[in-house]
Amino acid sequence: MATVKEMMTTDVECCTPLDNIYEAAVKMRDYNVGSIPIVDGNRLVGIVTDRDLVIRGIAEKKPGSTAVTEVMSEQLVTISPDASVAEAARLMAKHQIRRLPVVEGDTLVGMMSLGDLAIHEASDEQAGEALTEISQYH
Secondary structure (H helix, E strand, O other): OOEHHHHOEOOOOOEOOOOEHHHHHHHHHHHOOOEEEEEEOOEEEEEEEHHHHHHHHHOOOOOOOOEHHHOOEOOOOOEOOOOEHHHHHHHHHHHOOOEEEEEEOOEEEEEEEHHHHHHOHHHHHHHHHHHHHHHOOO
16 A cells, blocks of 8 residues: 555645744745645645735735735644645545645645645545545535
């Protein structure tokens, strides 16, 4: 059975608690991603998504200079690199999320996305099931 470590993205673009929401949005645009982990050193402290920027940032009329810590999600669903791909798909479906930070302890080591699941031949069915679960509620 495939593990998260085999399929995760390891070259993850991050922000720090000192960055602002404008910088996070630019990184999302430049790297074509929908979320940016927030790390303090290598320690994962939060994640900011495109939805966070819209709901907690723009809709609340916060300026681009607002710290990412004001809009980031701190209650994170994470996964270990040694977990199975099936467990990653199950977590994504259960929590209706498209991206999972991969951590060892509290250190960010990668990201697992629904797209990562979809490109793995053995997990096409799992990715499809996870996407169906996620899409039913969004």
